Amino acid sequence: MMQDIYAELISIGDEILYGQTLDTNSHFISAELDKLGIRVKRKVTVADNREAMMRAFKEAESNADLIIITGGLGPTKDDLTKPLLAEYFDCGMRLHEDILEDLKQRFAKRGRELNELNKGQAELPEKCQPIENKYGTAPGMWFEKDGKVFISMPGVPKEMKYMMEDTIIPKFKEIYKAPVLIHKMVKTVGIQESILAERLEDWENNLPQEIKLAYLPGLNQVKLRLTASGVDEQHLQNLIHKEVEKLYELIGKYIYGTDDTNLPAKIGELLKEKALTIACAESCTGGYIAHLFTSNAGSSEYYRGGINPYHNDLKINILGVKKETIEQHGAVSKETVIEMAERVRELFGADIGISTSGIAGPGGATKEKPVGTTWVALADGMNTQTKLYHFQFDRQSNIEITSNSLLNLVRQTLSSK
Amino acid sequence: MMQDIYAELISIGDEILYGQTLDTNSHFISAELDKLGIRVKRKVTVADNREAMMRAFKEAESNADLIIITGGLGPTKDDLTKPLLAEYFDCGMRLHEDILEDLKQRFAKRGRELNELNKGQAELPEKCQPIENKYGTAPGMWFEKDGKVFISMPGVPKEMKYMMEDTIIPKFKEIYKAPVLIHKMVKTVGIQESILAERLEDWENNLPQEIKLAYLPGLNQVKLRLTASGVDEQHLQNLIHKEVEKLYELIGKYIYGTDDTNLPAKIGELLKEKALTIACAESCTGGYIAHLFTSNAGSSEYYRGGINPYHNDLKINILGVKKETIEQHGAVSKETVIEMAERVRELFGADIGISTSGIAGPGGATKEKPVGTTWVALADGMNTQTKLYHFQFDRQSNIEITSNSLLNLVRQTLSSK
Known part of the structure; x- marks a missing residue:
């Protein structure tokens, strides 16, 4: 019979409470713990403030078996985690010569000398085991007390990720057996x-x-x-x-x-199955659909490329939309997106061409075409489909929902082929 | 003398604790409260679970003057916030006929009928004031108890934002006078x-x-x-x-x-000042720089457009890079990015052309060009500058840091003009 392991995550930083930094660290850590069957019971964010941090350490210790702390380890004065953990575990500081030596070498490689602030990073509370930080100067810390584990990591996402993947997760796999x-x-x-x-x-x-x-x-x-x-x-x-x-x-x-599939990756699978390729001509989505495709590794197998001719003369001169079409119907029109999709398909040598043109806002609206009016098209060489949407969000969400809606049309079309 | 107002935010949802949903709501709310001078003292995320939620309500009440809860208001069974708030405030439920009527009309407009689940959304705890939800079916709730305020909103970001902006922030401005x-x-x-x-x-x-x-x-x-x-x-x-x-x-x-400036917006300002325009040819960044520019309202004033010729034949045939250049030096080379920047500048009729070509990873590396090898260029019609970087991140971060680094080169160049 296995035992339930409960974790509590503590994020430290005024910048999170003030709404200036989005806390992506606790999101990443949660997902990793979840894979190990460790249940995150609670997440708490507190200020860079002695009283709030000490209280959070104490509450977490009484609530959970495993306490993971991020933030407050920088070389600067506003960083309190290290001295407060020494106080919490009632111990002094110790200079780790090996860490100092390693820091010196890393700085020397880049032709720089260690400054005093960075030297201080090699001093850690006596009761902790250091955790290697390949990408930054602040080591992580691992404390154990009465069967409970406290871990402290920097708030810089890539440093935290490295420590999790390189040291912490392998160690958890050894010591915990979760349901x-x-x-x-x-x-x-x-x-x-x-x-x-x-x-x-x-x-x-x-x-x-x-x-x-x-x-x-x-x-x-x-x-x-x-x-x-x-x-x-x-x-x-x-x-x-x-x-x-x-x-x-x-x-x-x-x-x-x-699970981890995303919509453009799914479209990528369908395209590969059918040995087809795609290209996109984006006006209102301004490169976002291209970005969604190319964020997936291996997308060059099915994604040919994209263009975003933001100005009408580029839609005409580079992409080959007819001047009369835009003059008669406007850039945000069924006729224009049809030509955009057909031309990008030909120009980029793709099997499928897709296009968007709309008023993302907040400017650019007319009486007939309010913000959110959006046309999309899909050309496959036989037919060209179009859709008209009236979205009512802000600029960023209009861009996103337009992209998702057009990608769904691509998925449906490919699934029925 | 004004009084300090302290807030505590409670996010509810297993999906946040499991690392499946990133909590952007508490980020938004924090920033809004901060503008009003209300200090967020703590944020807590708990599971969709009676015990954890009731404990969070109680702790928050003892800690703060203002408690803002998001999540758990959907029409489905896993949503517990409404019944638990009724229990916490020790009251029954009441059907709001006006809300029901409004829901019916909104559904009718879209040619649909209210189903039973949605009808239930018009029932709220007796002790609360409802908060209008223009974009969804679950109203928000406003409770007052011994001078403390409890607010509950749905977890869907656009619904929460609407309630904050339309009802809650104006009400806060009336009742709180913070330092x-x-x-x-x-x-x-x-x-x-x-x-x-x-x-x-x-x-x-x-x-x-x-x-x-x-x-x-x-x-x-x-x-x-x-x-x-x-x-x-x-x-x-x-x-x-x-x-x-x-x-x-x-x-x-x-x-x-x-403050709220971002790097492409700053570049936009510099371009407008000097009456210049920009266009980009992206290979490894795959549309991300275009997306960064076009995410800013009004970008059409200085941003001409972009192309991402993901395949070499498109770099040659559409963009006009010489075939020999790619054959001799490869797509990820100084020579190729120079031609990409110069050609996109001409083709798109822009004053400045920028380009990227690199190995974003995880595939595509060679011995000479490991993952992270990245060339960028900037052509202004007089000179073409290039930079070579060796980044060591994952695909997503390589795309992002390449974009930031090239945008910084654009900023520096424009600032010295």
Whole structure:
């Protein structure tokens, strides 16, 4: 019988409380712990302030087996984590000669000398084990007390990630044996949460008790998370597998994939299967669809390239949209997106051409075409489909939902081919 | 004399603790409260779980004057916030006919009928004031108890934002008079945190006691946050102004702007001042620089457009890079980025052309050109500058730091013109 391991995460930093920095660290750490079956019970963010930090350490110790702290380890004065941990564990500081030597060598390689602030990074509380930091100057710290583990890492995401992957996760695998926790994320596009919930009501009511369901809504996408917990991994895997099969029967046409898939990656798979390629001509989405495709490793296999001719003369002169089309119908029109999609397909030598043109806002609106008016098109050499949307979000969300909606049209078209 | 107002934020959702959803809501709310001078003392994230939620409500009530809760208000079974708040405030539920009528009309407009799940959204705990939700079906809730305020909003970002902007912030302005808190963010690019800290050591030691400093490091960017607190706003503004002037004297060439500016927006300003335009040819950054420019409203004034010729034949046939250049030097080379920048400048009719070509990873590396090898160029019609970088991050961070580094080169070039 395995024992439940509970963790609490503490993020330190006024910048998070003031809303100036988005805390992505605790998101990453949560996902990693989850893979190990360690349950994050609570996350707390507190200020760079003695009283708040000491209270957070104490509460976490009484709540959890494993306490992971990020932030407050920089070389500058506003960083309090190291002295406060020494105080919390009631110990002095010790200079680690090997860490100092390593810092000196790393600085020498770049032709620089260590300054006093950086030298101080080699001093750590006596009761901790240092954790190597390949990408920065502040080592991490590992403390143990009455069977509980305290870990402190810098707030710089790449330094924290390196420590997690290189030292901490391997060590957790040795010392913890957690109960089995299995997640399956089923990703849908093009259907609203409440309609989905209605269609799934009977299924949801009959879920086995080992499985918990959550709806995670986004911009034109809803993710369904199934979580199974218990002791027998194979049994749980079978249960999850059966329920996911039922979901495909009930709402299969809205499901584009599971787990880490994203919509452009799914389109990439479909394109590779059919040995097809794609290219995009983006006006209002301004390079965002290109960015979504090229964020996936290996996208050069199916993504030919893209153009964003932001000005009308470029739509005409480079892409080859007819001058009369834009003069007669405007850049945000069915006629223009049709030509954009057909021309980018030919010009980039792709099998499929897609295009967007709309008023992302806040400027650029007219009486007939308010902010959010958006045309998209898809040309495959035989037919050219178009869609008109009236979105009502801010600039950033209009760009994002336009991209998701057009990508869903690509997915549907490829799935039916 | 004004009174300090302290807030605590509670985010509810297993998906946040499991690392599946990034909590951007509390980030937004923090920034808004900060503008009002309300201090966020702590943020807590707890599971969709009765015990954890009730404990969080109680702790927050004892800690803060204002408690803001997001999440757990969906129409589905896993959403517990509404029944638990009714329990916490010890009251029954009441159907709001006006809300129900409004929901019916909104559904009718889209040719749909209300289902049972959505009807339930019009039932709220008796002791709350409903908060209108223009973009979704779950109203927000406002409770008051012994001078403390509890607010509950949905976890969907655009619904939460609408409630904050339309109802909650205006109401806060009426009821709270908080002490003055002024922030100034000074944004630098191209200098490391520890070098910056060394150069600023004397200045930092002599800061007036009303001002607190924090270093916020990112990818090739470090932000300096100055926070002044007190009672006399004009006095604090003067203090901050004086210190920012000193910063410009000490490290001015690394500062690209303050507060909400971003690097492409700053470049936009410089371009507008000089009546110049820009266009980009992106290979490894795959549309990301275009996306950064076009995310700023009004970018069409200076941004002509972009192309990402992901395949070599497109670099040759559309953009006009010489076939021999790519054959002799490869796509990731000084020679290729020079031609890309010069050709995109001509083809797009821009004053400045910029280009990127690199190995973003994880695939595509060779012995001579490991992952992270990146060339960028900037052509202004007179000279073409190039830079070679060796980044060591993952794909996403390589794309981001390449973009930031090239944008900094553009900034420096424009600033010296």
